[in-house]
Amino acid sequence: MLAQTLQEWGEREDLWVFGYGSLIWRPEFEFEERRPAKVHGWHRALKMWSRINRGTPERPGLVFGMLSGGSCQGMVFRIARAQGREVLAQLWAREMSLAVYDPRWLECHTQSGPVKALAFTLSRKSPQHTGVLSEEEYRRIFMEASGIYGTTHEYAHRTLEELKRHNIHDRGLEKLLKLIER
Template identity: 70%
Template sequence: MSPLTTPLRDPAPMLERTLDEWGGRSDLWIYGYGSLIWRPDFDFAERRAARVHGWHRALKMWSRVNRGTPECPGLVFGMLPGGSCRGMVFRVPQGDARQVLLNLWQREMVLGVYDPRWLACQTPEGAVRALAFTLSRKSPSHTGVLADEEYRRIFAQARGIYGSTRDYAEATQAELLRLGIRDRALARLIALSKDSD
């Protein structure tokens, strides 16, 4: 592994802490705000629209494997502090939850970039406590402020093992719109990328 694809932190203790915090005595709720919405890759018993206050979805996390390379990093979504975010919560039955978490760690936490957090999610059927993968602005994977030209270049060039940053952004936008969720910041970035076609 190159230094850029070496885990920032050991994800194993973070998984153990998350399992302890869940406790194993109830169903598990997981909050999706990006690709988990359109490709959860786990079975669930229920899915609800949900809003989280105090966090927002942002295409501001470097991806050097899934949607880019160390030489040409792409972008994926992180949840950053501030604002609010509309997404989905998924209820995983108690008996399946441990295995689902193990699989999620293989997908989301290989490099130990995210900070897993339990967030209060408001749904039409009431509030639930759900696990979300958040991003610290202090993380080396946080992009900081990017110029429009940089977004254009990334959308045009960045591609990783799961495809391009552009495909990822467009797939997320399509599913958000299907669910009646408008993300103006994401729509602006996709429109920017099309300006350069």
């Protein structure tokens, strides 16, 4: 998939990447520019099992995926063309180590006009997709799930805080995080 993505990008111009979760607050790559952006036809959802980063096989945690339907506000990052190949390799090591995501080139709307950016989407057919979770299941996961990078709750809270810092509102995520306060 990396070879196909490199071919689709073509290395003729700067590389754009769309972040909707931890890429917003921990991109781990150099970028020339970052802009708020909105994608139509996809939405951010805390519906992907994490058995290493934010959970364990015995107590799986959750991470974000982008599921079809709705819209998603996040950030686009512009990476200089000369660094694009290296950054894609870094992103693959981080996001695609288990080949769970489906990489897609999506039109992202920014105040400076649209850009075509790489986004990591999640299929509802993926075995990592949680399906419907009850409020009680989310509450239990927030209270118990922890992996090598910390807890699911910390991950979701940090994402919400960074979204707010960029004036991006996610009422669904706010509602989920209030579950742990009850």
